[in-house]
Amino acid sequence: MRLLPEPSAQSLRLIFLLIFVMGVAPSPALTAGCPDRCVCDDQLVVQCAGQQLTDFPADLPLATRQLIISNNRIGELPALQLNYLSDLVYLxxxxxxxxxxxxxxxxxxxxxxxxxxxxxxxxxxDDRTFGPLASLVMLRMTDNPGLSEIHPDAFSENIALQVLDVSRNNLTTLNISTLIALPALRSLGLSGNPWRCDCDTEDLCLWVQIEGFKFQG
Incomplete structure (x- = not known):
């Protein structure tokens, strides 16, 4: 399965401009505190990368716009804590x-x-996993070696999604209805999966060939 082209530099700049202009004014709520082993700044960014965290950081400022918790050992995203961050644009x-x-x-x-x-x-x-994310533009979900199933309706409400990368997982098939539901899609990563040779995968290959012109530039 070939990897459709990455978005152009201009497209990426536009995507990240969208992310960062969605409100960056400092807020008093951010100064209320900062989680242990994290750094918070006046641009509403909370940086917790590479701190050997095993739990989602507690007491995050409610005004947080960007949250970076990469390179830790966190095993769960607790919905109760995460969904207090209603202004979050980057995770x-x-x-x-x-x-x-x-x-x-x-x-x-x-x-x-x-x-x-x-x-x-x-x-x-599962079904509607990303349904609430009405503003989602870029989703990267690569290198999950046990990821073998994506429900056909997982992205059905993500009409703003432009970049989707599911490369290097354990996917053997992907229902094309998952992709047809994404009218704004401009970049699609599929490589490095053990695709199964059957009718579903044949439909996916045909869809990529027919619709591939949309992903150019």
Missing amino acids: DCSNNSLTEISESTFGNLRKLAYLDLSFNTLAQI
Whole structure:
């Protein structure tokens, strides 16, 4: 399965501009405190990367716009804590020990534009997992070696999604209805999966060939 081209530099700049202009004014709520082993700044960024955390950071400032918890050993994203961050637009959870996510995990993150779940231990993506993320533009979900199933309706409500990368997982098939539901899609990563040779995969290959022009430039 070939990897469709990455978005152009101009497209990426536009995506990240969208992410960062969704409100960056300092807020008194951010100065209320900062989790242990994290760094918080006046641009509403909370940086907790590489701190050997095993739990999701507690007492996050409610005004947080960007949360970076990559390169830790966090095993769960607690919905109750995460969904207090209703202004969050950027969430990097890559390289952790996440085993499960669900619709409730992201239930109140309607401004989230960037989500990275790469290098975790996810096994499946259920119906409407990303449904609440109405503003999601970029989703990276690569290098989850046990990820073998993505429900056909996992992205059915993510009409703003432009970049989707599910490379290097354990996917053997992907229902094309998962992709047809994404009218804004511009970049799709599929490489490095053990695709099964059957009718479903044949349909996916045909869809990629027919629709591939949309992903150019």
